[in-house]
Amino acid sequence: MQADTARPASRWPGAFLRRLMAAMLTLAALMLACAVAPAQEATQGPIRVTDIAGRExxxxxxxxxxxxxAWVSLDALSLLHPDPVSLLAGWAEGGSNGIQxxxxxxKFPAIGKVPVIGRGTLDSISVETVVAQRPDLVVLSQFDAFRYGAGAAAKPPALAQLEAAGIPVVIVDFFLDPLRNTEASLRVLGRLIGREAQAEAFLAFYREHLTAIERRLAAxxxxxxxxxxxxxxxxxxxxxxxxxxxxxxxGFIRLAGxxxxxxxxxxGPVGQLSLEYVLARNPDIYVATGVSGGAAGGFALxxxxxPQRAAEGFATLLKRTDLAALDAVSKRRAFGLWxxxxxxxLHLVAVEALAKWLHxxxxxxxxxxxxxxEINARFLAAPLSGTFWVGPNAAGQP
Structure with missing residues (x-):
């Protein structure tokens, strides 16, 4: 009998101690969570960036x-987010968005339902329409917002109205000075949409490829x-x-040598050259740019x-009398680029093609x-499929 009563008495203190220890650990975890939570909230806090126009x-x-x-290609968001269309509360048609x-x-059929807030230039954007979409961010190109980089004095009224309405506006640039501003612009976008790691991953790839060209030319x-x-x-x-x-x-041509x-x-960044000047200058290399669409049989990229359509259209283009007189055409140093x-x-691909053509x-x-x-496989939400350059022999062969 003594032995029987001794067994539960000997087990009871151990079970109690285990329950007590578990309770103490739970209490300690709760206290730690309460202590850490304010610090986490402080770390998360507001997101602050300085855009390429120097605006906070x-x-x-x-x-x-x-x-x-209109002049901010959705490709930039496509490099950062698996469903960039899901982020769109509205967009301006035309410009670089015409091809999106x-x-x-x-892959993203909802793109057909994205509200249109204007077409082309910032002047066409309806501020009332933008406000009605309840956006938490408007992304504009420096090309649109500051007219060829003219500065704050050239700020369009629509930009001032958006700021007055309390809608955050960020200015990026992938066009006016892309080799200088692309990294900063993509980094700012990544931070503002909570995709900083994705931005840094692509930018490491981007810098590695461009630096390789610079180093090879220098060496x-x-x-x-x-x-x-x-x-x-x-x-x-x-x-x-x-x-x-x-x-x-x-900038691409210079970096490519x-x-x-x-x-x-x-x-300015774009403009008209006279045919007389071009013929007199008689450049070593001719590079035509083209887009998709257009007349059947015409030059398109x-x-x-x-590839067949690109090659045939490019061959037809080079038969123009004003171009056929160039030595670059007759010597088969003529190329086409999207x-x-x-x-x-994605212009880093264009820089590589140019480097291969020039040297x-x-x-x-x-x-x-x-x-x-590799960009299609690792970064873009939807692969870029088609023909984006053409040489004198065959499309897609830089």
């Missing part, structure tokens, strides 16, 4: 309803000469010759364009196609 932008939390200006429905419609002995380049923008236009001045594609003849006469590369961080021996192993394939 403050959000209470990551943006979930964004209105996108073709790229994203199959070449003897130093390579810089071929002169005529960048023929929107080459299907009947009149010649719309081109690039300082900024925009000029070439000299853009447009900067010799143009003072971009989403949905087949024009919308200039509005997106084929130096960049023999460079593979822009592989770079685009």
């Amino acid at each position: 932008v403050v959000l209470p939390r990551p943006a979930q309803r964004i209105v996108l200006g 429905p073709a790229i994203l419609r199959d 070449a002995k003897p130093a390579p000469t810089r071929p002169s380049v005529f960048l023929h923008a929107f080459a299907t236009r009947p009149e010649c010759c719309f081109s690039a001045g300082p900024g925009t594609i000029d 070439g000299h853009n003849i447009g900067v010799e006469t143009l003072t 971009g989403p949905g364009v087949s 024009h919308l590369f200039v509005h997106t961080p 084929p021996e130096l960049f023999e192993t460079l593979d822009p196609r592989a770079t685009l394939d």
Whole structure:
């Protein structure tokens, strides 16, 4: 009997102690959570960034309803977010956004229901329509908001009205000075939508590829000469010759080791060169830019364009009498490039293609196609599918 009563008496203190210990651990965890919570809230706090125009932008939390200006390619958000269309509370049609429905419609059919708040320039945007969408952020291009970088004195009324309405507006730039502003712009967007890690991952890839080109050019002995380049923008236009001045594609040409003849006469980022000037300058390299769509059989590049169509359209373009007189055409140093590369961080692919065209021996192993394939696989919400460059022999062969 004594032995029987001794057993429960010996077990009872151990069970009690285990329950007591568990209670104490739970209490300690609760106390720790209470102590840490204020610090976590303080860390999360408001999101503060400085955009590329030097303006401070403050959000209470990551943006979930964004209105996108016409000259901010949705590609930038597509690099950061798995469903960029879900972020859109509205957008302006035209501009660099003209090609987005073709790229994203199959994967994100909701793009067809995104409210339109204007078309083209910022002047066309209805501030009342923007306010009605209840956005927590408006994203505008410096091209639109500050007219070729003219500064705050040129601030459009629509921008002032949006700010007066209490709607945060961030200014980014992937067009006017893309090699200078792309990294800062994408980093700001990543922070404002809570996708900083995604922004940094792409920017590491971006910088690695561009730096490789710079280093190879710098290390070449003897130093390579810089071929002169005529960048023929929107080459299907009947009149010649719309081109690039300082900024925009000029930066791509310089980084790739070439000299853009447009900067010799143009003072703005885009402008018209006379045919007489182009013929007299007789550049070493001819690069035409094109977009998808247009007349059947005409020069086209971009989403949905087949290699055959790109090659045939480019061959037809080069038969124009005003272009056939160029040595670059007769010597088969003529190439075509998708024009919308200039509005997106994906322009690093264009820089690689240009480097390969300008210095084929130096960049023999460079593979822009592989770079685009990796971007499609690792970063873009919807792969960029189509033909985006063309050479004198075959489409897609830089």
